[in-house]
Amino acid sequence: MAKRIFVPAVISNAGTMSFYDYIDNTNYLAFQGEERDIKIFVDLISQGLAKKYCLTKISDEKLMAVLNNKFLADKDYNQVGLARINDIRKKLASGQTIDQVKKYADSFSYGEYLNQNDILQKFGREALNLAVGQASDIIIKDGGYYILFKYGERDNFSGIRFVFIEGMGFSEYLSEQFKNYWSLNLVK
Numbered sequence: 001m002a003k004r005i006f007v008p009a010v011i012s013n014a015g016t017m018s019f020y021d022y023i024d025n026t027n028y029l030a031f032q033g034e035e036r037d038i039k040i041f042v043d044l045i046s047q048g049l050a051k052k053y054c055l056t057k058i059s060d061e062k063l064m065a066v067l068n069n070k071f072l073a074d075k076d077y078n079q080v081g082l083a084r085i086n087d088i089r090k091k092l093a094s095g096q097t098i099d100q101v102k103k104y105a106d107s108f109s110y111g112e113y114l115n116q117n118d119i120l121q122k123f124g125r126e127a128l129n130l131a132v133g134q135a136s137d138i139i140i141k142d143g144g145y146y147i148l149f150k151y152g153e154r155d156n157f158s159g160i161r162f163v164f165i166e167g168m169g170f171s172e173y174l175s176e177q178f179k180n181y182w183s184l185n186l187v188k
Contacts, residue, residue: 012183014044022187041181042174049170064170071170072140081167085138085145088163092135098149098161105163106144113157123148127160143169 009022017040022028031039046067050056053070055063075082084104091101102108119127123139123146130136130150139146144166152159 009187010040010044010183010185012041012044012181014041014177014181014183015048017044019187036185037181037183038178040183040185041178045174045177068170069140071173072144072167077173078167081145081165085147085165088165089135089138089147092147092149098135098147098163102163106166107164109160109162109164111151111159111161113152113154113159115157119158119160123160123162130158140167143167 008016009019010017022040025043027039028036046063049067049071050058050063053067055066055070058066072078072081088101088104091104092098098108114122116128123136123141126136126139127148130148132150132153134150136146136148139148144164146162146164149161150158151161
């Protein structure tokens with residue numbers, strides 16, 4: 001039985017990359033210096049999170065969009081934003097109105113009437129099922145957390161108000177992490 005050992009091509013504080021992963025990715029050979037380091041760093045972090053979120057067999061183009069949504073919902077990385085939106089949700093559940101809780105939000109909407117297609121595109125399917133006077137659960141979309149309140153209906157349009165808390169997006173996280181990135185490239 002042949003024994004094999006792992007020979008890394010890159011060792012970094014974001015993880016290690018095997019020689020074959022490095023060579024198989026022709027994009028690395030097209031970059032030099034810091035540009036190559038950034039590409040390797042993003043790939044290492046993305047691959048680690050893809051494993052954490054069980055994202056297999058997904059194209060690189062879709063991976064970043066999916067990672068961003070999963071990242072926003074991840075309590076390990078977005079403790080502050082999730083705690084703030086959960087606090088607002090609790091206040092609404094205890095009887096406070098959207099006008100009373102809007103001061104805790106990063107932004108809010110006084111309300112507008114939207115058709116079903118606009119609601120679906122802006123907030124997703126959950127928003128379509130709200131009854132007049134009902135608040136939604138937390139909706140994760142567009143870089144943060146929404147709680148919607150349906151205040152009326154007329155002529156196939158729904159009156160929607162919302163509070164919004166900004167979350168830390170995946171690209172923002174990458175930028176922060178790259179400030180402390182170090183690597184040792186064993187292959188040139």
